[in-house]
Amino acid sequence: MAGFDLRSASLHLSxxxxxSSSYQxxxxxxxxxxxxxxxxxPNKYAPDGMVGISELVLMACGCFDDTKGAVLVKNLAAKEPSAHGLDAYYKQYYPCLSAAAATIKWRLNPLFCF
Structure with a gap:
């Protein structure tokens, strides 16, 4: 999961x-x-109980690219000391890096979504 906080311009990765199938x-x-x-x-559906979500955006699976996500996160966090170790964790954290790529791509160009 990747979350982009517009109030603080920060990217949160989880x-x-x-x-279980309850998505707790x-x-x-x-x-x-x-x-x-x-x-x-497009092949995933939002879990039940997402009260407050005003918009569900479907992006092509190709937008969830872990390689691009790693590059984007590394570039965005270049001044942070913790970003220097990103290469060592790349293979372990590729799901959240792919989510980061799609989130950043959507944030930079919301019209790209389909």
Whole structure:
């Protein structure tokens, strides 16, 4: 999961495994972040109970590109000391990096979404 906070211009990355089909981890994070827009690939459906989501945006699976996500995150965080170790964790965190790529791509050009 990647969340872009417009108030603070910060990108929040989370990676976890759902242990059941109830999507409890996802629901908890959505309740915490309280997003207005949710960007998802077309083969995934939003979990039940997403009160407050005003817009569900479907983006092509190709927009969820972990390689581009790693580059974008590294470039955005270039001045942060923690970004220097990103290469070592790339293979471990590719799901949240792919979510970051789609989130940043949508934020930079919302008309690109389909």
């Amino acid at each position: 990676q976890y495994s759902e242990t 981890n996802t629901k908890s994070l959505l309740q915490f972040y309280d997003p207005v827009v949710l960007v998802v690939p």
